[in-house]
Amino acid sequence: MxxxxxxxxxxxxxxxxxxxxxxxxxxxxxxxxxxASAHVIVDPSSVPKNATDRTFAFRVPNEDDTKSTVKVEIDFPTDHPVPSALVAPVPGWTDKITTTKLTTPIHTDDGDVTDVVSQVIWTGGQISPGHYQDFTVELGALPEGTDQVVFKALQTYSDGNVVRWIEEPQAGQPEPKNPAPVLHLTAAAADGDSAGAATPAPSGGATAAPTATATAAAAAAKADASDSTxxxxxxxxxxxxxxxxxxxxxxxxxxxxxxxxxxx
Known part of the structure; x- marks a missing residue:
């Protein structure tokens, strides 16, 4: 037994x-x-439809354990184009801004807009494993006739592998494998609450407001706290x-x- x-x-x-x-x-x-949480996002992810001169950060995390991210491409929407955009410099990176001419001009308070930013590519720097980088832009105005702005992001690693964050999330559906960064446009804010802190560009032809880095840092800290919680x-x-x-x-x-x- x-x-x-x-x-x-x-x-x-x-x-x-x-x-x-x-x-x-x-x-x-x-x-x-x-x-699931490690994908390219735009921060903040929602603003009122009538918001102007707002600063946004495209946060790009490095998902590979051994390879670095060496190139980041953000494609702006063509169906609902953004009337104006300024790109803040990122230390160690070189940006290349591509514009496109619209067949139908956008009417704004400052006049008709015929050329808009369609693509920004950052190269020359590195995002090492276990780190992320914020790429900051200031949008002077937001497109009309839509509740969201869908950007597409391409992330290139040092071994040549390209991750395409281009899938548009659908309401009521599971999040796609490679979701695109989406900026949600909420109900218009009351007068006096819609404008952000607009700062004139420095002399010498620079395209970024001096406060862009500080604003991005605050947004990053807020996102970090939310992610950590x-x-x-x-x-x-x-x-x-x-x-x-x-x-x-x-x-x-x-x-x-x-x-x-x-x-x-």
Missing amino acids: RASRLTRPTPLTRTTRLAAAAALAAATVLAAATT ARGLGIAGIVVGVLGVLAAAAGVLLGRRGRTGTSA
């Missing part, structure tokens, strides 16, 4: 297996959550789940020991 019992798994072995399975499941969930809650949920599994396994172990003592 004893030889027979020795060939069967002991309760402790089964508990260990349950704990290992729970840990593996937790690691899988955590990895999936991390991967969400991830913290997610990890806490995983830990609670693992502890629940271990508690259930311990209960099974004690129950089996009690039955064994009664049988004896």
Whole structure:
């Protein structure tokens, strides 16, 4: 009889297996959550439709464990073009701005706009593994006749691999694998609340407002706090789940020991 019992798994072995399975499941969930959140975004992600002279940061995280990001391309929409945009310099990077001529001019308070920014490409710098970089632009006005502005981002790694963040998220549908950065336009704000802090461009032909870097830093800090809170809650949920599994396994172990003592 004893030889027979020795060939069967002991309760402790089964508990260990349950704990290992729970840990593996937790690691899988955590990895999936991390991967899902690591994509190119525009921050802030929503503003009133009548907002003007607002600064936005395209945040580009490096997802590769060994390769660096060496090129970033942001394509502006052509169906709802942005009337005006200024690009802030990014230390270590060189930007190339492409404009396109509109077949139908955009009417603004400052006159008709016929040429708009259609693409910005940053090269020359690097985003190393485990880091991100904010690429800042100031939009003088937002397009009319739409509730969102969809940008497309292409991220090139040092090995030549290109990740295309170009899939437009659909309401009520799961987030696509490579979602495009989307700026949501909310109801127009009351007069006096729509304009951002507009700063004249410095002399010498520079295209960026001096406060762009500070504004981007504040936006980045806000996004970091939000991301940290969400991830913290997610990890806490995983830990609670693992502890629940271990508690259930311990209960099974004690129950089996009690039955064994009664049988004896």
